[in-house]
Amino acid sequence: MSDLTAGQAGVARIGDVQAAYMTMTRRKRMYGGVMLVVFIALMVSGFRVADGRNAGGFWDGIGNIFQFPGEVLAEAGEKIANLPGLMWTFLPSLIETINIAAASTLLGAIMAVVLSLLATRGLAKWPRLVGLFRRVMDILRAFPEIVIALVLIFILGGGPVPAMIAIALHTTGALGKLFSEVNENASLKPVEGLRSVGAGWGQRMWLGVIPQVAPNYLSYALLRFEINIRASAILGFVGSGGIGYDLKNAFSWGQGRYDEVAAIFLLLFGTIVFFDQLSGRYRNKMIGGA
Amino acid sequence: MLSIDALTKRFGQNIAVDAVSIDVDRPAMIGIIGRSGAGKSTFLRMVNRLSDATSGRIVFEGRDITALKGAEKRAWQAQCAMIFQQFNLVPRMDVVSNVLHGTLNRRSTLATMFNIYPDADIHRAIEILDRLGIADHAPKRAEALSGGQQQRVAIARALMQDPRIILADEPIASLDPMNAQIVMDALRRIHEEDGRMVIANLHTLDTARRYCDRVIGMRAGRVVFDGTPEQLTTGVARDIYGADARFSEEATSTAIETLDRERVREAEAAI
Numbered sequence: 001m002s003d004l005t006a007g008q009a010g011v012a013r014i015g016d017v018q019a020a021y022m023t024m025t026r027r028k029r030m031y032g033g034v035m036l037v038v039f040i041a042l043m044v045s046g047f048r049v050a051d052g053r054n055a056g057g058f059w060d061g062i063g064n065i066f067q068f069p070g071e072v073l074a075e076a077g078e079k080i081a082n083l084p085g086l087m088w089t090f091l092p093s094l095i096e097t098i099n100i101a102a103a104s105t106l107l108g109a110i111m112a113v114v115l116s117l118l119a120t121r122g123l124a125k126w127p128r129l130v131g132l133f134r135r136v137m138d139i140l141r142a143f144p145e146i147v148i149a150l151v152l153i154f155i156l157g158g159g160p161v162p163a164m165i166a167i168a169l170h171t172t173g174a175l176g177k178l179f180s181e182v183n184e185n186a187s188l189k190p191v192e193g194l195r196s197v198g199a200g201w202g203q204r205m206w207l208g209v210i211p212q213v214a215p216n217y218l219s220y221a222l223l224r225f226e227i228n229i230r231a232s233a234i235l236g237f238v239g240s241g242g243i244g245y246d247l248k249n250a251f252s253w254g255q256g257r258y259d260e261v262a263a264i265f266l267l268l269f270g271t272i273v274f275f276d277q278l279s280g281r282y283r284n285k286m287i288g289g290a
Numbered sequence: 291m292l293s294i295d296a297l298t299k300r301f302g303q304n305i306a307v308d309a310v311s312i313d314v315d316r317p318a319m320i321g322i323i324g325r326s327g328a329g330k331s332t333f334l335r336m337v338n339r340l341s342d343a344t345s346g347r348i349v350f351e352g353r354d355i356t357a358l359k360g361a362e363k364r365a366w367q368a369q370c371a372m373i374f375q376q377f378n379l380v381p382r383m384d385v386v387s388n389v390l391h392g393t394l395n396r397r398s399t400l401a402t403m404f405n406i407y408p409d410a411d412i413h414r415a416i417e418i419l420d421r422l423g424i425a426d427h428a429p430k431r432a433e434a435l436s437g438g439q440q441q442r443v444a445i446a447r448a449l450m451q452d453p454r455i456i457l458a459d460e461p462i463a464s465l466d467p468m469n470a471q472i473v474m475d476a477l478r479r480i481h482e483e484d485g486r487m488v489i490a491n492l493h494t495l496d497t498a499r500r501y502c503d504r505v506i507g508m509r510a511g512r513v514v515f516d517g518t519p520e521q522l523t524t525g526v527a528r529d530i531y532g533a534d535a536r537f538s539e540e541a542t543s544t545a546i547e548t549l550d551r552e553r554v555r556e557a558e559a560a561i
Contacts, residue, residue: 017420017426018412018413021386021412021428032404
């Protein structure tokens, strides 16, 4: 082999390679160092500007940060005996909130699957319209649920249906983006195999792509479900029912109702933990070849 | 030097490696042969401590390797380099960085996160690459190299560890015959020039015969042959592979030399 007989010329050559690589490394290190300094400088100066514009000032306010939770906890602690009863009282509104979240996640995910397949290069039925479907998802994602919900409540009146539609639309946009990224990583070989037997677009997607991407779809959809439980609770503040409405009432009464606030937070926390555990279990089952 | 005593690995009901005992008194080049599923990979992974043994002991120079934990275990892994069938490099990092990964056990996490290594190590990495004939590719991304070149980068990473033992798990199984020969030549040279012990899982008999001082045959987790390449007759090979009389060594061969005319005719006749 030629490298075995490396003589003087070989020594000179390896010296060149070493020198060239060292120059490259030093340049990379310098860029890295400069970036780090710029980053720290921007963080510090940005914080100072923001703090200067703040009404109260960060350092004056930071001491009070635990004051409100402290009040809530203190009052809840005094009335700890009421908590189980209150949680039972609020259970129906919690179920309404979860229902809104579940229905909107399901609807949104179904629409997201279709949109994402149409917006993935290499899989799309109409390759020219990929950009259009992507923009549609961008628009759906751009409007916060609360804005859509306010408009719909104005049109349809208060209640769970406007909230459900609002969250479903936002979910479609958000999940569609994530799903289409998953689709991009799917192998095209099974799709080609199905194309070779004369399968249509729907068949190729359903039988060739979905089995590959289903576990990832599921895990993103379950994460979205958690987010939607919170979103649906917040929409209660603007009049769409559920546990958010109760939370708003409890908050606006101020002192004297903090035990209710604590009960509602405990319920929400428990719900999120419960669904997190559930989603983990189902995802493992699905990946485990079931 | 290296003494393995009744090493066993169970996966549920299956026994992947069944009471394997091997003694090695001096640095040798050892080939392990056997068909896929014979437990060769599992065995090497246990020696490197990538997976834990169910029972049995691995003793290297008086030290019980199977009992090591935490930092001591990682220090052993640094002394016992591993080369994989699919190279297992970081594809998006440059070749020299991949080779420098061989020093990770000696470096702090913070310094390595920013890819900061001593200049002396960088020079040594490039010298090792030059020894393997791929110094010109030093600044390229690992994924831009061909399979044979990537495997040589993996060998360079192993050499950067300055290991006592090099374990190679099917190092040439995903390479074409030409590159397979380059990689096997490199491993043999490392063994002869540096005096390092090399244990390689091989799936072809002729490679084992040609490059190894000692051949171990495994079948269904057990050692069924342990001797010199000369003792490895066709009958023994049939036993290891569980094949019948139609078994022809050349038919499993990946080497270039065996493809001369006469043997091709023989192989055709055998089919």
